[in-house]
Amino acid sequence: MAEALIRVAGLAKSYMTAAGDFPALKGVDLVIERGEFVAVMGPSGSGKSTFMNILGCLDRASAGEYVLDGRPVGALSSDELATLRRRTIGFVFQGFNLLPRMSLEDNVALPLVYAGVDLGTRRERARRMLARVGLEQYAKSLPSRISGGQQQRVAIARALINEPRLILADEPTGNLDSRTSEEIMALFTALNAEGITIVLVTHEHDVADHARRQVRFLDGQIVADEPTRRREALPC
DSSP states (O other): OOOOOOEEEEEEEEEEEETTTEEEEEEEEEEEOTTEEEEEEOOSSSSHHHHHHHHSSSSSSSSSEEEEEEGGGGGGHHHHHHHHHHHHHHHEEOOOOOOOOOOOOOHHHHHHHTTOOOOOHHHHHHHHHHHTTGGGTTOOOOGGGSOOOHHHHHHHHHHHHOSEEEEEEEEEEEEEEOHHHHHHHHHHHHHHHHHHHHEEEEEEEHHHSSSEEEEETTTEOOOEEEEEEOOOOOOO
């Protein structure tokens, strides 16, 4: 059997506050297989954002084990973490995080700059990723010239540029209207059908319903982990 893409066991994270030690995560166990589409839900302060930061190798756990793509994350140096993050994970954020004075093509290609890829290859791959999200014709435009939904598509293209095995999306539809949110979630569904593992944080039940599995956090622990219940089609 193939190794799971994500495996965490006894994962804990504490922060020191003025009031003392605050346990944000308390012994979390979770396995996410390759090719899954998982929605992570929970109220503010439940631990879901802390959990996603650890999954993205942006923060380290205080205790427990995290294995990503067969590699025990806790044993890696900062440079090794950066390399694993660059090769394995694509990030999509609520606020798009596009650089306003750079063209869409250059925004998408930015991760390749850090990877040391030459200019010609960067541009070719960026155009290919923009075409994948239906925005190739806007390659030379600035972010201010396109809609919020289109900006999120550009952010997804940027997340795909290094051909990641995993996309982590943090409230990817939080700044979008309901119709545009549906379009973005349809794109995530199509990417998942191609074999990319997707884990997204959301407060919205209709967004979570696009995932195949829903994991709910409360007070730093997983309180539910179940397949998404598909809505029954209404009779005509």
